[in-house]
Amino acid sequence: MKVVVRKSGIHGDGLFAAEEIPWGTKIIEYKGERIPDDIALARIAEGADSIFELGANANIDGSSRGNEARYANHRRRNPNAFILRDKGRIWLVAGIEGIAKGEEITFDYGSTFYPR
Numbered sequence: 401m402k403v404v405v406r407k408s409g410i411h412g413d414g415l416f417a418a419e420e421i422p423w424g425t426k427i428i429e430y431k432g433e434r435i436p437d438d439i440a441l442a443r444i445a446e447g448a449d450s451i452f453e454l455g456a457n458a459n460i461d462g463s464s465r466g467n468e469a470r471y472a473n474h475r476r477r478n479p480n481a482f483i484l485r486d487k488g489r490i491w492l493v494a495g496i497e498g499i500a501k502g503e504e505i506t507f508d509y510g511s512t513f514y515p516r
Contacts, residue, residue, distance in 0.1 A: 401427045403505065405471045414504045415471040415492075421499040427481060430490040432466035435459050452490055460490060475506035482507055 401421050408414025421427055430452055435443070440451050440459040450462035450470040462470030472481065472492055480499050484491040492505060499505060 401425060403428055403468055405468050408471075408473055408504055410473040410475065410504065410506070412473075413471050414473050414506075415468055417499045417501055417503050417505060420501050421494045423494050423496050423498045425494045425498075426484070427492045427494055427499075427505060428467065428469045430460060430462060430466075430469040430483075430492065432460045432462040432470070433464035435461055454485065454488065454490060458488075472505045472507060474509040476508055479506045479508050481505050 402418035404416050404418045405413050406416055415428075432450070432452075434454070435451075437457045437459065440461070443461060444451060448461065448463060450466060452460045452462060454460055469492055480495045480497065480503065481492050482495055484493045492507065
């Protein structure tokens with residue numbers, strides 16, 4: 401899928417659909433350096449905000465060797481995408497209504513990142 405990064409009305413830069421994306425489509429893989437929990441926690445303490453938990457003692461730091469997926473912003477209500485963890489990989493996937501061309505791609509980061 402074609403995506404672009406540009407200024408977001410939600411926060412900083414955002415990830416936007418450069419074409420219509422049908423529901424259930426894998427939009428982009430969340431890539432980056434794979435790091436264990438101790439390194440992830442140390443980076444978070446230093447201000448890192450692009451670390452994604454993959455599994456037990458396994459994380460992906462999207463700001464280190466990452467890609468545009470790290471720019472997808474948080475939206476608690478009505479996000480248009482969700483996360484799929486599949487065979488050691490993390491994907492942003494279009495939600496049930498799909499994503500219109502030009503729309504910002506968002507997902508719910510979860511209660512651990514943003515307490516309710």
